[in-house]
Amino acid sequence: MKKAYFNWSTGKDSSLALYHILQQKEYSVTQLVTTVNKDYERVSMHGLREALLDAQVERLQLPLEKIYFPAEVTMSDYDEAMRKATQKLIEKDFQYGIFGDIFLEDLRKYREEKLQELGITGVFPLWKQDTKALLKEFISLGFKAITVCVNAKLLDESFVGRILDEDFINDLPDTVDPCGENGEFHTFTFDGPIFSSPIDFTIGEKVLKSYVPSKKEENTCGSDNSSWDRAFWYCDLIPK
Template sequence: MRKTYFNWSSGKDSSLALYYTLQQKEYNITKLVTTINDDFKRVSMHGLRESLLDAQAVSLNLPLHKIKLSANVSMTSYNEVMKDNVMNLKSEGYTHCVFGDIFLEDLRIYREDQLRSIGIQGVFPLWKKNTKELLLEFINLGFKAITVCVNAKYLDDSFCGRILDESFLNDLPENVDPCGENGEFHTFVFDGPIFSDPINFEIGDKVLRNYTPSSDDDDNCFTDEDDKSWDTSFWYCDLI
């Protein structure tokens, strides 16, 4: 079996991809890897408290490696930190890593290009699968998830802090991908067939946060073109 680490986001796509991969004999997953916003001690993009991420890892019975990044990290710095961490993982004998990506071609190309330079091979078990069918499979398998972040450009606050079920799927606007693959929403999975125990939590405050991309230097993640289209408002549901 190939020694493999798993890029864990704490959400539904990661959970289903991990479920798929654990059914195979080809990959031996022995570690989760998650990027953390070190300024706020939360999972990047999802806004999930680090303590709940830790609880997931315990229930999954897998060690967790955290890659800590500042809130305003530039793309160059991001690439450097990621490269250093992946090189360390390679030195531990890892040859493959798994992602929960479904259809974003540019993101997959970026990941594979970065990994190829280090000698790690990416694995994408959900690639090109129908996202509506994936979400229904996720629900039918017994996974439990709640939305922790929604893009205000696509969804109002009523979708934030909501349990993923068929009612949620049916209520999504037509322009929103059923799995939120375009960044429309992010989730926290708190139970399912790969967890030994459910994750206990309470629902806290719901807040709208606005972000302004900076273009102070050429090192920033955003170009002028990106600034015009970048989504800047997100509803977050704090889980405690």
């Protein structure tokens, strides 16, 4: 099998993509990689406590490489840190990097260009699949996930801290992708067929956070920060 590392985000897309990869048996996944905000000890963007990431990894029974970033990072700093991390993976004979992306062409192009510079091939097992069908498959397989971050411009507070189920799918506005592929929401997967046991947690406070990026900063997806969404609802999950 082809030796591969997996870009683990802690959410539903990563979980389903990893499930598919493990079922196909074309790739041997022996390493997870996750970016973490070192200032807050939380998973980047998702706002998830690092301890819950660790709980996932323990149940996945795969080694994890954490890539730490400060709360504010320029595009050039991000690229350099990712380049160094990827170079270390190459030194361990990894030739493939697996992602849970579904249809964002610009993001896939960005990832592939950076990887190709170092000789890594990107793999996208969920690419171009119907997102509503994917979410229904996720639920039917026995995965369980909760929303930890939602874009306040597109979803109200009631959608954060909510379990993904059929009611959740039905309640989503037509303008929101069922998998949140445009960044509408992010999730934490706490149970499912790839985990050895469920992860226990309690639901903490819900807070609205607004961001005002510096005009000198570039975002970590390579686009002009003037297009950023600035307000997000977060639900804090507390490990038991």
